[in-house]
Each structure stands twice: as C-alpha cells, then as structure tokens.
Amino acid sequence: MDWQGQKVAEQWMQIFLLVSAAVAFVTGYVIGSFQLMVLIYAGGVVLTALIIIPNWPWYNRHPLNWLDSSEADKHPKPQPVVNSGNKKKNNKQK
Amino acid sequence: MHSFGYRANALLTLAVTILAIMCAVASFSDTFNSPSPTAEIKVVNIHRFQKLSNGNDEVAMVLNISADLQSLFTWNTKQVFAFVAAEYETHKHVLNQLSLWDTIIQSKEKAKFSVSISNKYRFTDQGSNLRGKEFNLTLHWHVMPKTGKMFADKIVLSGYRLPEQYR
Numbered sequence: 001m002d003w004q005g006q007k008v009a010e011q012w013m014q015i016f017l018l019v020s021a022a023v024a025f026v027t028g029y030v031i032g033s034f035q036l037m038v039l040i041y042a043g044g045v046v047l048t049a050l051i052i053i054p055n056w057p058w059y060n061r062h063p064l065n066w067l068d069s070s071e072a073d074k075h076p077k078p079q080p081v082v083n084s085g086n087k088k089k090n091n092k093q094k
Numbered sequence: 095m096h097s098f099g100y101r102a103n104a105l106l107t108l109a110v111t112i113l114a115i116m117c118a119v120a121s122f123s124d125t126f127n128s129p130s131p132t133a134e135i136k137v138v139n140i141h142r143f144q145k146l147s148n149g150n151d152e153v154a155m156v157l158n159i160s161a162d163l164q165s166l167f168t169w170n171t172k173q174v175f176a177f178v179a180a181e182y183e184t185h186k187h188v189l190n191q192l193s194l195w196d197t198i199i200q201s202k203e204k205a206k207f208s209v210s211i212s213n214k215y216r217f218t219d220q221g222s223n224l225r226g227k228e229f230n231l232t233l234h235w236h237v238m239p240k241t242g243k244m245f246a247d248k249i250v251l252s253g254y255r256l257p258e259q260y261r
Contacts, residue, residue, distance in 0.1 A: 006095035013105055021112045029123065032169040034240050041116065045109045053101045 005059025013052045020044020120170050121242025129165040133233040133249045135178065138210060143224070143261050151224035153217040153256060157195065157231075160208040166237050167202040174199040175236045180217060181250075182229035192217055194231075226258045 001009065020041055028037025095101050135157055142154035159178060166174055177196035184190060194213040199205050234248040 001096060009101065010095050010104070013101075013108065017105075017108055017112055021116055025116055025119065029120075029169060034120065034169050037116070037120070041113065045105070048109075049102070049105055052105055053098060055098070 001055050001059045002062045002064065004062035009052050009059060013048060016044065016048040016051065020048070117241040121239060124168050124170050124239060124242060127165075127168045129163075129247075131161065131163045131165055131235070131247075131249065133159070133161040133163075133251065135159050135231045135233065135251050137231075137254055140257060140261070141212075143257060143259075145222060145260060146218070149222055151219040151222050153224060154212060155217065156210060156212050158208070158210045159195065159233075161206070161233060163199060163205040163235060164202050166235065167205055168239075170239045170241060171202075172200075172238045172240045174205065175238065177234050179232045179234060180229050181232050182223075182227050184219075184221065184223045186221070190219070224256050225260070227256045228252075229254050229256065 021044070024037045024040035024044065027040055028034060095104065138156040138158050140153060140155045142152070144152055146152050157178065161176070163174055163176065175196065175198050178194050180192045180194055182190050193215050194217060195211055196214065199207075230250050230252045231254055232248050232250045234246065236244055236246045238244050
C-alpha cells in the first residue's frame, strides 16, 4: 500500500464506520430493536474490514518513484571531516 | 496504515469505540421515555392467619394482581423484575417489608397481566404484631436495560387491614 493509499484507507475506514453506526442507530431506534442496531453495525464493520484491510490494487496507484541508482553514484554522500573530532577534544581539556 | 495488522488493529479500535458511544446514546435515549404504569391489587381471601409455635404471626392470602407495566419497556429494556411487598409499621420498626410474590417480565407483551395467586413467599411477622394491622401492598419494579444503569420505582397501594382474630 503506498502513501496515498494509506491516507485514503484511513479516511474511508472512519467514514464507513461512522455512517454505518449512524444508519444502525437510527434504524434500531425507529424500529425499536436493539438487536437490529447491533446486527446492522456488525455488518458495517465486516464490510469496512473487507474494504480496508486487504491490500487492494486501488491503494497502489501512486507508487514512489525512486531515483535510479546511477544518480547516487554521481552525487556521493558527503564524508565527515576527519579533524573536527580532535578540535572538540582539545577545547574540552582547556 | 502500512500493514495488514496495523489496519486490522485500527479498524477494531475505532469500531469498538463507536459501539461504546452508540450504547451510551441508546442508554441516554431512555430518558425521553416517561413511563406511566398502573397497578391494582385485591386481597381476595385470607385463608390462614395463625400464631406459629415460635410466637410469630403467619398469614396466607390470595391476591389478585393486575398491572400494566408496558410503558416501562423501551428498545433498550432487557427485562423488568417486579415484586409485591407487604409493608407495615410496628412499634419496633418504622418499616417492615415482606416480599409476597415476584416475577420477571421479559417482553412488553407480557408486561400487562392479571393474576390470582396465593402468596409465593411466607407472610410471617417476626413477633406477634399482625392482628388488626393496617398494611400497604406495594408493587416494586426494577428495570434492567440492555445498556446503562438499572433503575427502580414503585406504586404504593394502601388501605389493607388484617383481621382482628386468628383463623
């Protein structure tokens, strides 16, 4: 799952759970059945789990584009300066 | 949200949190229900009234109990426990309570009833105070909701009197 996919998955999870909770509560309250509320919400949670948890292809539409390894060779990592450590030690002793 | 386990954990946590909120709101919705239960109890017959060998008075009576507790039931009510208590005052204690009969009502349909029963539990005074005693018959009930706290109330029916003589 890429970065964009993770963001979308989290948002969808929150929206789906809240909507199913609201639908379940209103339906249960209007019909007067606590059991129905719990069943509708349980269904909503299972559906959300199926949409959110597996690594579906629509979460992988924005892959990270890494630079080619030849670019790293052209711009080598800067090396630390060797005598900077000695200077610090001398200052402390003074 | 980068892994299977992390997503499953996040989903479960949010789902259970929302469920807890739904239960709290369901419990709160009970406050909009203002019940108006009614009850009527008749003492049909006092068929035994005697002094036991240990000096205590005992009464056996037939009661006709009619009650309508349907308005106590909401969508969040699991069951209602109801009991009829005889309540009287003696010189020693201000309030003496004796449970005579009880029932568990599990649905709204069964909350309107009329029964004729002899007392389920013995009506025995600790002492010999019952002759000519005036007493109340009180219908108590405890509402047990599916979520939220239990609450109790009662209807006091007064003006009953035991006979002056044993029989």
